[in-house]
Amino acid sequence: MSLKNRISLLVLVDSLIVFFSIFIGYYILHPYINVFENNFLLASALTIFAAHHVFAMHYGLYRKVWEYASIAELTSIFKAVTFSIIAVGAVQYFVRGDVLLRALAITWMLHLLLIGGSRLSWRLFRDMLFRQKEADTKRTMIVGAGKAGTMVARQLVNNPEKGLKPVLYVDDDQNKQGLEIYGVRVMGGTDEIAAIAEDNSIEHIILAIPSLGKVETAELIKVCVDTGIKTQTIPLIEDIMTGKVSVTDMQDVKIEDLLGRDEVQLDMNKIAGQLTGKTILVTGAGGSIGSEISRQIARFGPERLLLLGHGENSIYLIDMELRKKIADDTELIPIIADVQDRVRIMEIMEQYQPDVVYHAAAHKHVPLMEGNPMEAVKNNIYGTKNVADAAHISNVKNFVMVSTDKAVNPPNVMGATKRFAEMIVQNLAKRSDTKFAAVRFGNVLGSRGSVIPLFKRQIAAGGPVTVTHPDMTRYFMTIPEASRLVIQAGTLAQGGEVFVLDMGEPVKIVDLAENLIRLSGYEKEEIGIRFAGIRPGEKMFEELLNADEIQSDMVFPKIYIGKANPVAEMELVYLLEKLPEMDVETVKETLVGVANRRNVGEKQLEVMGVGG
Numbered sequence: 001m002s003l004k005n006r007i008s009l010l011v012l013v014d015s016l017i018v019f020f021s022i023f024i025g026y027y028i029l030h031p032y033i034n035v036f037e038n039n040f041l042l043a044s045a046l047t048i049f050a051a052h053h054v055f056a057m058h059y060g061l062y063r064k065v066w067e068y069a070s071i072a073e074l075t076s077i078f079k080a081v082t083f084s085i086i087a088v089g090a091v092q093y094f095v096r097g098d099v100l101l102r103a104l105a106i107t108w109m110l111h112l113l114l115i116g117g118s119r120l121s122w123r124l125f126r127d128m129l130f131r132q133k134e135a136d137t138k139r140t141m142i143v144g145a146g147k148a149g150t151m152v153a154r155q156l157v158n159n160p161e162k163g164l165k166p167v168l169y170v171d172d173d174q175n176k177q178g179l180e181i182y183g184v185r186v187m188g189g190t191d192e193i194a195a196i197a198e199d200n201s202i203e204h205i206i207l208a209i210p211s212l213g214k215v216e217t218a219e220l221i222k223v224c225v226d227t228g229i230k231t232q233t234i235p236l237i238e239d240i241m242t243g244k245v246s247v248t249d250m251q252d253v254k255i256e257d258l259l260g261r262d263e264v265q266l267d268m269n270k271i272a273g274q275l276t277g278k279t280i281l282v283t284g285a286g287g288s289i290g291s292e293i294s295r296q297i298a299r300f301g302p303e304r305l306l307l308l309g310h311g312e313n314s315i316y317l318i319d320m321e322l323r324k325k326i327a328d329d330t331e332l333i334p335i336i337a338d339v340q341d342r343v344r345i346m347e348i349m350e351q352y353q354p355d356v357v358y359h360a361a362a363h364k365h366v367p368l369m370e371g372n373p374m375e376a377v378k379n380n381i382y383g384t385k386n387v388a389d390a391a392h393i394s395n396v397k398n399f400v401m402v403s404t405d406k407a408v409n410p411p412n413v414m415g416a417t418k419r420f421a422e423m424i425v426q427n428l429a430k431r432s433d434t435k436f437a438a439v440r441f442g443n444v445l446g447s448r449g450s451v452i453p454l455f456k457r458q459i460a461a462g463g464p465v466t467v468t469h470p471d472m473t474r475y476f477m478t479i480p481e482a483s484r485l486v487i488q489a490g491t492l493a494q495g496g497e498v499f500v501l502d503m504g505e506p507v508k509i510v511d512l513a514e515n516l517i518r519l520s521g522y523e524k525e526e527i528g529i530r531f532a533g534i535r536p537g538e539k540m541f542e543e544l545l546n547a548d549e550i551q552s553d554m555v556f557p558k559i560y561i562g563k564a565n566p567v568a569e570m571e572l573v574y575l576l577e578k579l580p581e582m583d584v585e586t587v588k589e590t591l592v593g594v595a596n597r598r599n600v601g602e603k604q605l606e607v608m609g610v611g612g
Contacts, residue, residue, distance in 0.1 A: 011053070013118050018052040018084070020045070021110040028106055044088055044100070048107070051087040055080040074116060081111040137165040141202045141229075143193065143220065144209035145171035145186045148234055152208050153182045164204055170196060190220060197227050205231045206250060218258050225253065225518050233257070255445060255452060255516050265557070266484055270491045274356060274398065275300040281354040282307060283339055283387055284361030286314025288444065289402055292483035293358050294318055298326045306352055308335040309361070339383030342390075349390035356490065357391050359384060360402040362418065369414040370536040373587045377579055380417035385424050385576070392432045400490040401425050401438040403498070405475060405542045408440075409596055412538070416591035422498055423566035429496035430569070437493035439486045440562070441501040442475030442542055455513055459520045463527035465513045468534050472510075473541045475503035489559050502558035506541060567594060 022045050059076040085108045089099045137160060142149045153166040169186040170193055171177065176186045187196050197205070205224045212220065224231040232250035280297050284290035285307035291314070294307055305322070309315040319334040326332055333352070337344050339361045362380050363369055369376040384401060391399045403422050406415035422438045429436035445452055458465045482501065489499040510529065517527045534540070555561055566572070575594060579587060 014052060014056060014115060015049065017114045017118070018045075018048050018111065021114070022048055022088075022103060022107045024106075024110060043095070044092060047091045048084055048088045051084040052080065052111075055083045055087075077116050078112065081108060081115060085111070137163050138203040138230075139167045139201055140164045140204040140206060141193070141197055141200070142166055142169045142184070143171075143190060143205060143207045143224065145169040145173070145176050145181060146209065146211070148210050149208040150181050152206055152234060153184050157182055157184075164206075167202070168196065168200060190223070193223050194227050197229055202227075202229055205229050207231065207233045207253075210234065221253055221257050222515075225258070225515060228518060228523060230521055231519075253519055255512065255519060258515055266488050267491065267556070271487055272300050274491050275302050275487075277301065277303050278355040279304040279352055280306065281349075281352065281357045283309070283357070283359045284402075285309050286311050286318055287360060288479055289483060289486075290358070290360035291318045292479045293360060293402075293486060294322060295325075296480070296483050296487055297358075298322050298330065301327050302330055304331045304333060304352065304354075306333045306335055306348075306354060308337055308339075308348065310336070310338045312336050339387050340378050342382075342386040345386045346390045346393070349387075349394040349396070353394055354391075354396055356398045356400070357387065357396050358400050358402070358486065358490070359387050361387075362402070362421075364404065364414060366406065366412050366414045366538055367535045369417070370412055370588075373413040373584055373591070376413050376417045377587065377591070380414070381420045381424070381576070381579070384421035388425055388428050388436065391436075392428055392434050396434050398490055398493060399425070399434050399436045400486060400493065401436070402486060403438040403440045405440055405442040405503070406539075407595070408542070410592060412536075413588055413591055416595035419595040420572075420591065423572055426496045426498070426566040427569040427572060432495075435493045435495045437489065437495070437497045437499060439489045439499045439501065441477060441482050441485070442503045443477075444479045444482050445476055451509065451512065452516065455516050456520070459517060459522065459527055464530040465517065465527055466530050466532045467510050467513050468532055468538065469540065470510050470531060471508070471540060472534070472538075473506040473508050475506050475542055476512075477501070477503055485558060488556060492555055492559065498562045499555075500560045500562045502554070502560065 059080045085104050088107075089101075089104055092099045092104075140156065142152055149169055149171070153169070156162055156164050156166050166182075166184045169176075169181070169184060170188055170190055171186050172189045172191075174189075177188060179186050187200070193205075196202070205227070207217070207220060207224060209217070209220070221231065221233075231253050233253060235251060275297055280302045282290050282294050282297070282305070285294050286309035290309070294305065297305060305326070307315055307319055307322075315334045315336060319332060322332055335348060337348060339345060339359075361383060363376050388399060388401075401421060404415065404418050406412065407419035407422055408415070410416040410419055422440075425436045425438050428434075443451075455465050485501050489501075492499070513529055514524050517524055517529075520527075567575075575590070579590070582590060
């Protein structure tokens with residue numbers, strides 16, 4: 001029905017009700033009198049007719065969506081009717097000096113009953129219309145009976161087409177347990193979720209407690225996910241309030257939601273002082289970490305942001321993305337270059353004279369680098385040396401290298417090359433005005449080459465999910481968190497530090513796989529998990545620091561400084577000259593051997609076959 005026809009119908013219904021209600025009221029009091037021959041009643045009817053429409057327009061009774069009627073709409077009816085009756089009483093008093101109190105009281109009640117009933121009938125009709133669709137809706141548990149939870153319940157009740165029917169809440173507030181809110185009962189506390197879900201044949205769970213911290217939320221999500229029932233969360237309250245999303249735009253639980261890490265508050269002033277209005281270069285800007293570092297930097301309004309990468313498509317994508325977000329006074333410069341090309345890197349550094357360099361370009365896939373050790377050497381070692389040397393020559397103020405926990409006691413080529421890269425940066429810091437630093441962290445969820453995309457593809461294909469070993473563990477954090485902490489660590493650098501990010505507790509890979517299977521709506525038995533065995537170069541568990549590198553004090557929340565000692569520069573230079581002359585097996589042996597020692601003398605290098 002069009003708005004015009006809808007308003008016309010409501011005006012007609014109201015007109016009939018308000019015009020004849022005073023006659024009905026008077027007739028109830030005096031059934032033997034012909035009320036339509038009473039001129040005073042006729043004048044009163046005309047007065048209430050006019051007054052009602054004035055107040056109805058004022059309180060918007062003709063523009064409200066009555067199929068969603070609630071207390072607010074009924075309050076508007078109450079006000080319009082009451083003020084209309086008061087207006088008629090005032091007219092009666094001034095015209096005749098008398099007020100038909102009993103007749104007006106009955107008229108007032110009739111108005112509330114008939115006008116309110118006519119409006120609520122729209123909602124009753126709508127509820128009856130959609131009730132037949134309830135067979136297709138899923139029985140839904142709402143975790144949290146606070147403002148957010150009751151908002152979700154109300155919206156789901158009013159929008160059955162969403163396919164979710166709220167049948168109960170769980171809430172730890174004992175004062176709410178046993179009560180009904182919007183016809184939905186609070187059944188028990190969060191410690192009873194599994195039992196309540198089973199007893200009530202719950203098919204869907206919505207977590208609606210936005211006041212919880214990330215740690216508590218992760219624990220609650222884990223409880224819900226372990227039931228095997230589809231679990232979703234509500235959007236951020238601020239996004240709902242600003243109209244970006246609706247409260248019924250539920251979000252699927254993501255694997256990172258299970259990490260339970262509270263977001264660290266960054267020192268925004270210090271970061272802004274280093275980035276705002278400056279020229280910033282990010283190498284590997286098309287990669288998972290490099291692109292997120294670029295996104296974070298763009299928020300601080302640098303004068304120029306240089307996006308350097310070897311793959312043209314990845315640089316094109318991050319360039320196009322950031323152009324939609326950056327401020328008008330930030331110049332975005334995409335650069336296609338290979339960090340292994342020393343001349344090209346020197347030219348770029350000399351041309352743009354960046355203030356800060358974030359070096360994120362690297363080969364990071366462990367088994368691939370085991371099979372291609374010289375590629376890891378060229379990219380991770382010589383590529384880092386090229387960028388670091390160019391930064392030193394161009395007097396860059398700060399240089400931050402993105403490293404990895406695999407650089408600790410590395411049994412593999414990738415980790416060893418990253419430890420070499422750290423040592424290059426540490427040694428250069430001793431004689432340079434540039435503040436060089438490295439930042440170590442573990443696996444980032446969702447990055448290219450990480451297990452999450454692989455597991456998702458395997459689940460989508462029907463399984464099985466391949467895990468190397470049931471006891472294998474890894475440290476995990478999200479890409480945005482890692483990138484923010486890298487930027488923060490850069491502001492703390494004095495020269496030569498190896499910063500280590502607090503990764504929380506290590507996670508079993510098999511647990512990660514099982515959680516992802518459940519989040520995808522399957523049981524472990526449906527998809528299956530196959531243990532494929534440890535691949536070349538892999539460790540059962542990762543470390544963030546050697547035992548002799550550990551320092552207990554954080555220099556910033558979630559950031560430590562390790563006491564990682566580099567190989568002496570003389571030996572390092574000698575080794576860098578000899579690496580290209582080695583065969584593949586000698587390269588592997590030498591990289592791993594040297595990376596696991598703090599200092600390697602020339603005689604030791606000769607024993608390894610690289611001296612003389």
